[in-house]
Amino acid sequence: MKPLNQVVSATPPSGIRRLFDIASQMQDVISLGVGEPDFVTPWRIREAAIYALERGYTTYTSNAGLLELREAVCSLQRALYGVEYDPQQETLITVGVSEGLDLALRAIVNPGDEVILLEPCYVSYQPNILFAGGTPVPVASRAEEGFRLRPEAVEAAVTPRTKAIMLCYPNNPTGATQSRVDLQAVVDIAVKHDLYLISDEIYDRLTYVGRHTCVASLEGARERTVLLNGFSKAYAMTGWRIAYACAPRPIAALMTKIHQYTMLCAPHIAQRAALEATLNGENDVREMVADYDRRRRFFVRGLNAIGLDCVEPTGAFYAFPSVRRTGLTSEQFAERLLQEERVAVVPGNAFGASGEGCVRCSYATSMAQLEEALARMRRFMERNRVFAEQEAKATTG
């Protein structure tokens, strides 16, 4: 048979999955691996979907999505961040931010264009750039610098072939947020070199320290930015597959064209549920965020106390501690922790080479589970001689 698509064939499967396939065969595993809320979608939102079904909302919607929903998400963005989008021409309802990422890249990238991405980052970015015919150009952020965005490193990565920069703050997997000043510096680079910005702000509401900065609200950003956001994380709606994209008219038009031919529209029932979430879900969001924040403080304190040094994650629901003190690689650590103590975490190198030396732990799980996970991880660290030996060597010189 003739060979299948070479780009897709050459792309490795997601590094998140392998260990979880192993974990799913084991008993009594505590999973800190999955990046999804442990809450069920709030009742008012589920009820809106049930009501939508009862009323027979089982048809396609317009390609761009229900106008009421587009109007509601535009009002939300205006209220939260002061950014203005036209619901008719600049807004598209997508099947998750996942689809929005794919559409944005396919609308912007020509074969051979380079796309800068700030690693460690969400596992889909590299493959999505490749599938769109682009070349990913990773720029590393480091634990030693608190995973701070380094505008000077971003600028150093720009070449005549650079087309776009992808941003994701609050970040998966580090939980890092960025200062307005650093984000503005990246926007200034985009303006200077005439680049597009794709900003995945799916964790915007899960910001625990300071206020979220919407990239599109920064000076010079709006005309070159695709703003992606959705319902999966803030409203605990991962399974509904519903999100939105806001972009200036020419980009939104191309994204809508691809969506029209490939997806037709996002699921109608999910759109009705998302409308209820946007209009009336604010208290639910606040309650869930307060709960994540309690777990975040508890868990990060616990990690640092057992020698898993952790930069304070100020957003999302992930901690990204360093395992360097154990002398193990990220993969060895994750594999042994799973086999020996039945705690599942994700090796940091799944999120790009600069994630090596760390593991991603999701704290979107109950306090009881977090307590038990920390107890097991403490046992693992205590048994681990390398940590103690290195400390001893350092003190005896």
Ligand SMILES: Cc1ncc(COP(=O)(O)O)c(C=O)c1O
């Ligand atoms: C940074 C980031 N972007 C996008 C997604 C996918 O979101 P959705 O469920 O809206 O497709 C995830 C899911 O984990 C994510 O972490």
